[in-house]
Amino acid sequence: VTFWGVRGCIPTPDEENARYGGNTLCVGVQGPEGTLVALDAGMGLRWMSDSLPPGPVELHLLLTHCHWDHIQGIPFSPCMYSPGNRVHIYGRRPSAAGLKETLLRLMDPAYCPVPNFFLLKKVGADVEFHEIEEPDFQVGGIRVKSLPLPRGRRGSPSSGYRLECRGKVLAYLSDVEYPPGETGEPACPQALELARGADLLIHDASCLPEESGCPGGHSNYRQAAALARQAQVRRLALYHHAPGRTDEQLDELARRCQALSPPTFVAREGLELEL
Numbered sequence: 001v002t003f004w005g006v007r008g009c010i011p012t013p014d015e016e017n018a019r020y021g022g023n024t025l026c027v028g029v030q031g032p033e034g035t036l037v038a039l040d041a042g043m044g045l046r047w048m049s050d051s052l053p054p055g056p057v058e059l060h061l062l063l064t065h066c067h068w069d070h071i072q073g074i075p076f077s078p079c080m081y082s083p084g085n086r087v088h089i090y091g092r093r094p095s096a097a098g099l100k101e102t103l104l105r106l107m108d109p110a111y112c113p114v115p116n117f118f119l120l121k122k123v124g125a126d127v128e129f130h131e132i133e134e135p136d137f138q139v140g141g142i143r144v145k146s147l148p149l150p151r152g153r154r155g156s157p158s159s160g161y162r163l164e165c166r167g168k169v170l171a172y173l174s175d176v177e178y179p180p181g182e183t184g185e186p187a188c189p190q191a192l193e194l195a196r197g198a199d200l201l202i203h204d205a206s207c208l209p210e211e212s213g214c215p216g217g218h219s220n221y222r223q224a225a226a227l228a229r230q231a232q233v234r235r236l237a238l239y240h241h242a243p244g245r246t247d248e249q250l251d252e253l254a255r256r257c258q259a260l261s262p263p264t265f266v267a268r269e270g271l272e273l274e275l
């Protein structure tokens with residue numbers, strides 16, 4: 001598992017964000033037999049793409065939702081515009097417009113300088129869209145479960161993912177806002193189902209508990225830790241850092257986490273873990 005982008009909302013290429021990283025969201029997963037997965041496709045996907053082996057690749061892109069910080073790497077990632085590559089994009093229907101139609105807008109020449117590889121057959125990767133209707137499906141050697149997660153009143157629900165392979169489990173829950181009364185224990189049932197027994201839970205911690213008026217649609221580290229405890233997770237990674245959160249403030253968050261159970265760390269761009 002490699003963290004390629006850990007920053008929520010907007011990229012933050014400032015010196016004071018440089019250690020934890022300023023690219024928007026993307027986590028790469030390398031499964032057995034070369035199965036390649038990217039969880040979200042923020043600007044981190046651009047750099048994950050550079051790390052891929054030469055020659056045609058098959059990539060499974062699992063999107064939580066279509067807000068910019070989760071998709072803006074798609075037009076700028078070499079893996080998307082290299083002919084011979086095959087890219088499967090999974091996600092729930094974002095609105096009345098389908099997943100493909102929504103992402104096509106991203107490639108409109110009014111917004112985007114890159115030739116539209118979604119439409120032009122001879123440009124770019126062969127892209128297939130998969131709107132998630134059934135929660136359980138298979139990508140290469142990895143079993144996936146996806147469930148919709150609550151997002152407060154923000155309108156655009158987020159999909160959470162559980163990836164299982166050879167007895168190892170990764171849970172990925174970004175952009176989740178638990179309804180009042182479900183923020184501690186018992187946890188939200190969908191979140192619990194995805195996280196149960198995971199070797200690693202990557203969870204939104206955009207807000208701090210003491211921040212009033214933190215943008216809706218997100219969680220804090222206490223909520224993430226409460227879920228991790230109840231789901232008996234082995235390790236917890238705090239993720240989707242607020243754009244204004246400096247390296248020093250994230251160091252402070254890491255200090256607070258030292259007392260938490262299960263072992264908890266603050267996700268940092270470039271960090272690589274073996275499950």
Ligand SMILES: [Zn+2]
Pocket residue numbers: 008009067069070175240
């Ligand atoms: Zn986000």
